[in-house]
Amino acid sequence: MTYVIQESCLGETYAACVDVCPVECIHPVQHEGKPFMIIDPDVCIDCGVCLPECPIGAIVGSAEEDPAYAIVNKDLTPAAIEYEKAHGKMAPRAPNAPPRRPENKLIK
Numbered sequence: 255m256t257y258v259i260q261e262s263c264l265g266e267t268y269a270a271c272v273d274v275c276p277v278e279c280i281h282p283v284q285h286e287g288k289p290f291m292i293i294d295p296d297v298c299i300d301c302g303v304c305l306p307e308c309p310i311g312a313i314v315g316s317a318e319e320d321p322a323y324a325i326v327n328k329d330l331t332p333a334a335i336e337y338e339k340a341h342g343k344m345a346p347r348a349p350n351a352p353p354r355r356p357e358n359k360l361i362k
């Protein structure tokens with residue numbers, strides 16, 4: 255398993271991480287009733303570009319640093335991919351733009 259998004263991302267709406275991932279393996283999803291982002295562990299190439307982009311330090315560089323959320327990222331990946339198939343990928347947005355994930359509430 256690779257880079258992991260942690261619990262502190264819950265409810266976050268900026269999603270700076272998505273805009274920089276070179277393999278587009280960061281996906282929106284709902285978790286515990288809030289917007290969340292997951293990293294697809296089968297696609298992440300461990301490049302590390304996303305980690306310094308997160309304004310709240312919610313990304314870690316290995317599953318060992320947060321084993322519980324490594325499992326959460328992996329388990330939520332299929333739902334996130336299905337969501338993107340249905341609704342399309344998020345477009346890049348400016349830092350001060352409104353939240354771009356209100357539609358995520360469609361994912362249970």
Ligand code: SF4
Binds near residue numbers: 259266269312
């Ligand atoms: S930049 Fe950080 S807090 Fe924002 S969506 Fe990505 S992981 Fe979550």
Ligand code: SF4
Binds near residue numbers: 275277278280293297
């Ligand atoms: S480490 Fe690289 S490939 Fe993996 S999620 Fe972050 S930006 Fe994407």
